[in-house]
Amino acid sequence: MSQSNDIHSTPQRTKSIASNTMLLFIRMFILTIINLYAVRLILKGLGQEDYGIFTTIAGVVTTASVFSSVLALSIQRFFSYYLGVNEASKLRDIFSCSINIILILSVIILILLETVGLWFVHTQLVIPHERFEAALWIYQFAIAMLICSFLQIPFMSAVFAHEDMGSYTIISTIECLLKLLAAYVIGIVLVDHLKLYTFGLLLTAIIILFCYIITARRYEECHYRKPHDKRLYHELLSFSGWSLFGTVANTGLIQGSTLLLNVFFGPIITAAFGIAMNIYNAFGMLCNSIVLAFRPPMIKAYAEKDNTYLTCLFYASNKFLVYALICIAVPMIALMDTILQLWLGDYTSDTLTFARFTIIHMVVITLHHPITIIIQATGRIRNYHLFVESFTLLSLPITWLLFHTGHTQSSVYIAMIGTCACAHIIRLLILRQEYHAFAIGRYCLSIFIPAIVVCSLSGTTAYLILQHIPTSVLQKTALLFIPPLITILLTYLIGIDKQEKDMIRSLFIQHVGHRFSHS
Secondary structure, three states, X not given: OOOOOOOOOOXXXXXXXHHHHHHHHHHHHHHHHHHHHHHHHHHHHHHHHHHHHHHHHHXXXXXXHHHHHHHHHHHHHHHHHHHHOOOHHHHHHHHHHHHHHHHHHHHHHHHHHHHHXXXXXXXXXXXXXXXXXXXXXXXXXXXXXXXXXXXXXXXXXXXXXXXXXXXXXXXXXXXXXXXXXXXXXXXXXOOOHHHHHHHHHHHHHHHHHHHHHHHHOOOOOOOOOOOOOOHHHHHHHHHHHHHHHHHHHHHHHHHHHHHHHHHHHXXXXXXXXXXXXXXXXXXXHHHHHHHHHHHHHHHHHHHOOOHHHHHHHHHHHHHHHHHHHHHHHHHHHHOHHHHHHHHHOOOOHHHHHHHHHXXXXXXXXXXXXXXXXXXXXXXXXXXXXXXXXXXXXXXXXXXXXXXXXXXXXXXXXXXXXXXXXXXXXXXXXXXXHHOOOOOHHHHHHHHHHHHHHHHHHHHHHHHHHHHHOOOHHHHHHHHHHHHHHHXXXXXXXXXXXXXXXXXXXXXXXXXXXXXXXXX
């Protein structure tokens, strides 16, 4: 039975979510700046061709990382759920079962990558002959990095489930700084830059693995023992199996498209797509800053049968996602030529086109997160992934068909954006079936229609600025500030309801009062 707690009656939980979101936003801001600067150093140190080779080889190995992300989400879900229902005895079994599953999976993935993966690199990829030896080295380093990412999953999942975003922020910042150091070193050391950079990434992966192990050891459940409840193996693997189907489709949108671009257009176009994927990753970090703060409390609310609070979190997370993305996406699309000039120096027209399309794609694809969280909380994920991702999987054959019939490289985004939009409609229908508190009509009136209005008016404002302010500096300044301010104003006026406005005012008053009480 629902506890009927809403946002007003749960101020402490709401304040915790707001604090975690702010902490993750600060992390995102710092890491985005570091990552974007690192890409400039990497391009300068490696050059366009070697960067294209690195992106392609990493794409082959990253395809296997779908197992990593699936297991991470599955383990986080079970940790959060059993924390919500206060079954502490289950937590250590979940941890121990996950350790055993990951060790076995790591061996299987290693065998596959050293056989089928090597065959693919040798026979299918377009790599200049003189760089083939270096490509094989970075392939082996990338495999080792993948295994490290597998091994850290149980420990990182426990950190997320306990909503310990402070530790996560520190560790991820250390990781980003180490990657920046690796990018900096390749510009000053006279050895093969491609090999050196990938080896630096491997050392980073090893260090981060130990950071998560040390952090998670503070939690009582993160100590291995022989699992008592063998049924958890079946539950974890069953949940992971259907999640895998979904993650394969999402990976196919990026890594599969990377491989198709390489086969049809070669490493230079692949490098342009790889640069655009850095923008994709930056937007992904922004979305994760919101989603990571909402996921554990949403799953716990479902476990507690607190549907009222869960629905409040669902709509709050949706609105936070869509309006934050509009705030950033509109000026970035308008200023993309300037951004690339400052970021990279020299860039190709394909890079500019890919970057703009990537932002549009990210706005479409990230709206699934709150829906997916509730479906994962229910545990009934088979139909969700089976029907939704069947649409998403169409992206690769559509892309191949477009390329095969002579369409340009940018047509890859026709398939990516189109399939994601269709998949979102299916998501809404399945959410209505699995979670009866959800209403499609309310979703359209509360989120979809206001978001279209806000995005249209913000985009129109940017267009008018481009057309009617000729002075370059004044134009760029206006584009940087006016569309986001329009978005924020319209969000407050038509994007959020009275209850959410009261919540914002309440949190602001609490924050100001806290500041004054300590001054």
